Amino acid sequence: MVHIGTVVVHVADVHRAAKFWAEALGYELRDGPIGDETPVLVPKDGHGQPIALDDSDRMHFDLHTADEDEQRAEVERLLALGARRVPWTYPPDAAFTVLADTEGNLFCVVNTGKG
Known part of the structure; x- marks a missing residue:
């Protein structure tokens, strides 16, 4: 059965949003520093839903x-x-x-x- 793997959030500035949501939720970047791809934030403790930040897609x-x-x-x-x-x-x-x-x-x- 399907399950929610990632919530994709539309943002205007991925760098600003990644910094905010990482601090707000105690998350960290999954794949290292923000590059050209959509950054994915994951809980530092491993418990919670991954969040992808995308400046070109809808939530x-x-x-x-x-x-x-x-x-x-x-x-x-x-x-x-x-x-x-x-x-x-x-x-x-x-x-x-x-x-x-x-x-x-x-x-x-x-x-x-x-x-």
């Missing part, structure tokens, strides 16, 4: 699956519950599927086993 959930079969099954299950596919331009190696919930909020179903 959304990344729902994680273990492999491609689970991803495919979860996408179908979520569609049956009322989610819908949305037009999206995917990179060639995409490990995610973008859906919208019943209110139009976007979310991703991510195959975390791809790689």
Whole structure:
């Protein structure tokens, strides 16, 4: 079954936001210093939800699956519950599927086993 893997938060300034949220929540950068990629903050004690900071994307959930079969099954299950596919331009190696919930909020179903 899918679970919330990451909450992606839209920010205007990733450096400023990373510093604020790291201090506010007792989080640290998972992948070292902020670079060109979306920084991911994780709890220092290992307990809590990772947060990704993105200046080019809307706020959304990344729902994680273990492999491609689970991803495919979860996408179908979520569609049956009322989610819908949305037009999206995917990179060639995409490990995610973008859906919208019943209110139009976007979310991703991510195959975390791809790689």
